[in-house]
Structure formats: C-alpha cells, structure tokens
Amino acid sequence: MNDLLANETEREDDAAPIAPAGRPSHPYRSFLLKAGVGVAVIAFLLWHFDARPVLKILPRENLSWFAGAVLLYVAGQVMSAWRWQLLAMVLDFKEGFGDFLRYYFIGIFTNLFVPGLVGGDALRAVYLGRKSHRMGEAIASVVADRGIGLLALFWLAGVMALLEHSMLPANVLRPVVGIGGATLAAFACAPLLAKVVHLMPRILRRAGGIVLPYLHRPQSMLPAVALSLMLQISLAFCQWMLARGLGLGTPLYVFLLCVPIANVFASLPITLNGLGIRETAYVLLLGLGGVGHDDAIALGLLWFAATMLGGLTGGFAFVSTPAPIAVAGEA
Numbered sequence: 001m002n003d004l005l006a007n008e009t010e011r012e013d014d015a016a017p018i019a020p021a022g023r024p025s026h027p028y029r030s031f032l033l034k035a036g037v038g039v040a041v042i043a044f045l046l047w048h049f050d051a052r053p054v055l056k057i058l059p060r061e062n063l064s065w066f067a068g069a070v071l072l073y074v075a076g077q078v079m080s081a082w083r084w085q086l087l088a089m090v091l092d093f094k095e096g097f098g099d100f101l102r103y104y105f106i107g108i109f110t111n112l113f114v115p116g117l118v119g120g121d122a123l124r125a126v127y128l129g130r131k132s133h134r135m136g137e138a139i140a141s142v143v144a145d146r147g148i149g150l151l152a153l154f155w156l157a158g159v160m161a162l163l164e165h166s167m168l169p170a171n172v173l174r175p176v177v178g179i180g181g182a183t184l185a186a187f188a189c190a191p192l193l194a195k196v197v198h199l200m201p202r203i204l205r206r207a208g209g210i211v212l213p214y215l216h217r218p219q220s221m222l223p224a225v226a227l228s229l230m231l232q233i234s235l236a237f238c239q240w241m242l243a244r245g246l247g248l249g250t251p252l253y254v255f256l257l258c259v260p261i262a263n264v265f266a267s268l269p270i271t272l273n274g275l276g277i278r279e280t281a282y283v284l285l286l287g288l289g290g291v292g293h294d295d296a297i298a299l300g301l302l303w304f305a306a307t308m309l310g311g312l313t314g315g316f317a318f319v320s321t322p323a324p325i326a327v328a329g330e331a
Helices: 002-010 026-049 051-060 063-090 097-110 116-132 135-163 170-188 190-199 202-210 212-216 218-245 252-266 277-288 293-312 314-320
Strands: none
Touching: 051 293, 063 097, 063 135, 063 212, 063 218, 063 293, 097 116, 097 293, 097 314, 116 135, 135 170, 135 202, 135 212, 135 218, 135 252, 170 190, 170 252, 190 202, 190 212, 202 212, 212 218, 218 252, 218 293, 252 277, 277 293, 293 314
C-alpha cells in the first residue's frame, strides 16, 4: 500500500494506482521472499518441536467447529466491508453497501494470489475509484480502513495485556502496552497532526496528505473503530472455536489476550500474511495459558487454512462483478 500511496501522490490527475513500469517483478520477489521466510519458520517449528505430534493433532479437528470458525471469519469480513463504507461516507461516497461488500471480498480473494495486502487493497480502491471517478478519495478510504483496523488491533492488545498482565513477561507486556498507548495518543492528537503534515518528511507528508480529511475529524472514525474492535474480538472467538474443535478446554479470555498480541507481531511485513510469525507467537503466548507447543502450532496452521478458505468466498464477487473500466484522464 505504501507503493500505491507514493504513486498516487506523485500524480496530479486521478490515475489508477499501479506499480512503476520499470520494476514489474519486484513485488513478486518480495512475495516469494516473505513466503519463503514464513515456510522456513514453520519448518523450524515443526523440526524443533517434532512434526509428528502436530500432524497427528490436525485430524482431531472437529469439522463442525472448523466450519463455524470459517463462517464467523467470513461474517467478520462483511463487518469489515461495512467499516470501509462508513469511512468512505466521511468523504461523501454515495455507493451502496452492496458495492463495498463486493469490492471488499474481491480484495480478500485477490490477496490469496497477489503479493501482500497491496494487491487486494489496490484493487478495491480501483473498483471504487473508477465507479465514482474519484480515485484519490477511494485510495484515502482504503488507507483509512487499513489504518483503523491496525489501531483497533493495537488498542485491544494493549487493554487485554493490562487486564491480564500477570500472564505476560515484561518483554512482551511493555512493547504491547507501549504501542497501544502511543497509537491512542496519536489518534487523540490527529487534528494537531493535520496542522503539521506539511512540515513532515516527504514520505510522511505524502501519506498524511492522503488521509488529511480523517485527521481533521477523528470523531468521524469512531463508529469504524467500534466495528474494528468487534472484529478483533470475533477473530479471537474464531480461534477459540478451533481450539474447541481440537478438544482443548482453554478459556476464551486466553484467546482474547493472546490472539490480538500475536496479530500485532504477525502484522509486521516479514512473512506472507504473518505465516510463521503468528505460529511462533502462539507457541510463546498460548503456552502461558496452558496450551502445549504442538497444540499451539496446530491452531496456527488451522487458522491459516480457515482464512484461506474464507478468502476463497470472494471468488463469487470476483467473477460476478464487471471489471473496472478506466475513464478519461487515467493512465
């Protein structure tokens, strides 16, 4: 998404957000590198803790619990599409919820095959921008949607870390609470940040300029924040369901604590969709809640499979929605 922002800001017209023509293979090299790192981390975990118990655990998963987790994940994506619509309405987009729902699911489907989040986020911005002939504002709504999702993740992780601080070592508690507190302070100071965007370094000035309407009116984002918090809680509930499917009796509050923190680390752009990073965090964090290493790795792999299946549901929107058509003035 950073490449998308840079390209868009460089142009004075509302051009489609595409990568520079001179480096077409660069995103795919990054994709392969991140996928390779993720697979390597998984391989190391399976080697270090012995793959055989994990492979025996996976077939224990109850298909009803697994299907329920996939359905709840898909419902969460519907909620995310609503969040995106609310943020787009701040910029006076008039498109109906059906449009946002289709474009959002096209995005999550595209993310299964295109490198990183850039592919899906860029594509839904293109669909919305070309339908409304407002590409710049469409990109801003997608950036705000992604940003609010991360902020809610950081805040929920920080709050749960404070509530259950006795379970966490200091080297986990401090950064999680620190990130949550720092991002909450930045959100509260958004109107002040809006006034100094023009003084920031170039890369920050570009990003800040795109989301400037949201910085001026942070209160307009509160409904989207509430939906994001509900979404993060539902994701923890999904993984509690997967644990129940494995026959684990781990309490729900352990997942409400560990899943957001694990997702904070998994959000770092190191591997493909957090593959490997999330499983490592599960081993460390869920272990504090009494979950064995083998069960934690199995849960991580089951969650990866559930999200992949959930993403495939976007294929219906992808094949049934007409491709966006470029309008005059777009490159």
